[in-house]
Amino acid sequence: MDIEELLTRGISEVIVKEDLKKRMEKGEILRIKEGFDPSSADIHLGHMVGLRKLRQFQEMGHKVVLIVGDWTAQIGDPSGRSATRPVLTAEQVRANAQTYMEQFFTIVDKDKTEVKWQSEWYGNFNLSEVLKLAGKFTIAQFLQRDDFKKRYDANLPISVTEFIYPMLQAYDSVMVKADVEFGGNDQKFNLLVGRQLQEQMGQRPQNIVMTPLLVGTDGVHKMSKSLGNYIGVTESPEQIYGKVMSIPDSLIMNYFELITDVPQKDLDDMKKDLESGSVNPMTYKKDLAKNIITQLYDSAAADEGETYFKKTVQNKEIPDEIPDFDARNCANISQIMVNAGFAKSMGEARRLIQQGGVELAGEKVTDPAVSFKNGDLLKVGKRRYLKINL
């Protein structure tokens, strides 16, 4: 992959592109900063966009500096939603960070990565240092940030700690002497603050590489755990396959471009096929699902995912493995559904039955009081199964 493609495909913006390109062409080995906030541990396909890009930089010899945001995790990233996050204990943060890194290094090369914790420099930060740092910024500057401005204009609360977040993130860049910082599109402001602070503190300002935000399975919002529209990289091949199939058809090309290595000219052909309608979108969506699973697992797992999908969704067959459920304490079918987590309440369970969404031993259940016996197969909705154990 040449430098131009590296800086174009799957990238929304590079600041300053010419400068970065020159440095790379000169063969400089760059320190690429990637921060993460261990308030949540799960990596999903949305993160893959940037992580794959990091990997590509590593393959060209550059060094990734991963910053564990154990301090910023306590603030909560203001980008996105306004809901304040619960404060995590140090233990939780450490546990999350561990889990995160395990996932991180399935995509990024661990040997070419340096891990830094924010507490290395913030651990004994004192008030005078905080003041010195805060003194370098103005409120007007923060209100330029779209997210802040919108909330300010809409009379929505903005916590002062949210202003501190970009300051800390910027100071991180100074501490690790970052040459380049990676971030999602929505991070633009924070990334730019890093440039400014580095310059103020006598460092060469970092270049910025921004990756587009992957749209979630709902086809509308960015992929995020809190919106529930995400596909986690640790999910099972069957789950990933199914979730990929559930993205709107209009997202297929976007996913191919951002999280696969399929060459651009192939993508162009596929796009034409989709536009002309000569190929069923499902076909490409299946390819996409397999491609992603192969990256995260291997091609055998991808095949398994596909087989499972064909069986259970397309042919509506019963899956091979069905969990047993101990139903000895359950008086009726509804109770089993609630205890198994298939329904939130007895009322919901009854409704499912009324709507014809429940099958017992192959028969549609119409009477909530039907009798069941050991080994009976219970199907709820399209794809939730269990075997009754008495």
Added chain:
RNA sequence: GGAGAGAUGGCCGAGCGGUUAAUGGCAACAGACUGUAAAUCUGUCGUACUACGUACUUCAUAGGUUCGAAUCCUAUUCUCUCCA
């Protein structure tokens, strides 16, 4: 410190003393349809039950007024605006 506005179900947002378990939208779930868990259409969407009904618990929190309150009053907590 002073003056004012506001807090409604997972989210957005109506309602301003009784046909209100609370319009509408989104999300979610089920059904139909489909070569996709896409799209589209229909339905459901506080909890429980001896169920076309009944009971209980909801409209920031705690009290109060009233035959009756999400709607009025008081206190508390939180948010926003303006003044200083």
